[in-house]
Amino acid sequence: MAFLQLPTVSPIGRINSKLLIPSFSSLRTCTSTAGKRIGERPKLERFSRSIPKCCLAGAETEIDEVTPNHVAIIIDGHRKWAKSRGVTVQEGHQTGVNNWKHIISRASQLGIKLLTIWALSPQNFNRSKMEVDFLMRIYEDFLRSDVKELVTSQQDIQFSAIGDKSRLPEYLQDAISYAEGLSQANKGMHFILAVAYGGREDIVEAARKIAAKVEHGILRPDDIDEATFEQHLMTNITKFPSPDLLIRAAGEQRLSNFFLWQLPFTEFYFTPKLFPDFGEADLLDALASYRCRYRGFGERKGIHE
Numbered sequence: 001m002a003f004l005q006l007p008t009v010s011p012i013g014r015i016n017s018k019l020l021i022p023s024f025s026s027l028r029t030c031t032s033t034a035g036k037r038i039g040e041r042p043k044l045e046r047f048s049r050s051i052p053k054c055c056l057a058g059a060e061t062e063i064d065e066v067t068p069n070h071v072a073i074i075i076d077g078h079r080k081w082a083k084s085r086g087v088t089v090q091e092g093h094q095t096g097v098n099n100w101k102h103i104i105s106r107a108s109q110l111g112i113k114l115l116t117i118w119a120l121s122p123q124n125f126n127r128s129k130m131e132v133d134f135l136m137r138i139y140e141d142f143l144r145s146d147v148k149e150l151v152t153s154q155q156d157i158q159f160s161a162i163g164d165k166s167r168l169p170e171y172l173q174d175a176i177s178y179a180e181g182l183s184q185a186n187k188g189m190h191f192i193l194a195v196a197y198g199g200r201e202d203i204v205e206a207a208r209k210i211a212a213k214v215e216h217g218i219l220r221p222d223d224i225d226e227a228t229f230e231q232h233l234m235t236n237i238t239k240f241p242s243p244d245l246l247i248r249a250a251g252e253q254r255l256s257n258f259f260l261w262q263l264p265f266t267e268f269y270f271t272p273k274l275f276p277d278f279g280e281a282d283l284l285d286a287l288a289s290y291r292c293r294y295r296g297f298g299e300r301k302g303i304h305e
Ligand SMILES: CC(C)=CCC/C(C)=C/CC/C(C)=C/COP(=O)(O)OP(=O)(O)O
Pocket: 074, 075, 076, 078, 118, 119, 120, 121, 123, 124, 125, 127, 128, 131, 132, 135, 252, 254, 255, 256
């Protein structure tokens, strides 16, 4: 297999005289057995259980350079999980939510800067009221216990929620404000809960806000460009609005009205794992897969920029 040899500079000034990446023609299969890991790299070790061999070949780079800034997760498969175990759907949802804390904490330890979990779409309000109400209650519990613990821990995690909060019951809105307030001064990884969030709704709302500014003479139509539009989306609360990596659980390979503007160059990772079974090891698998991707951004700029 051929390799491209590129001079690299570590953004944090550590190792890296050279970074060897598989040449474009070899990227599809990731099956090369060429090369070995060089030296002791404890950070790389954490990923070694599932890194395709081509990614290990000659990879003289710190893991930080290939850690996505923003990871987004579409949780799915709670019903299937419950059915396969002969337990209630509620138990499926609860088991899924119980996993969030561990995933968030691990993501923070791994150097991810922003983690978004999509917990409810506007369309989901058309599901059974009993199930929706149950979700609202367990999300409230999650915010008042797990998120409280995360944002007051040494990990210093920031918390925000995005979505149409007016559609949420007051007790959940209060719990969101409570958790956001607690984390206000934090500087660690940002955890965003997307709840009652829809991609199309986000875009429509942004267009409405921009139209209002035009109406009031604050903006001229000619001033509207991609940056202006992005500033009016709900993801404007972060400097990493576009996920580098999107994970969807439970085998479905669609967006279901999640981030629509934000994903043009995002890497997708679909896993058959049902979300209640999704844990830290699955997050590592997704990151290992990401590490192997060639990100061209339509310009073939390079990897993982
Ligand atoms: C009862 C109830 C409110 C369940 C919510 C399920 C849940 C936890 C959704 C969170 C993430 C989400 C919107 C996934 C998309 O699947 P989708 O099932 O919304 O979309 P799809 O039909 O395209 O798979």
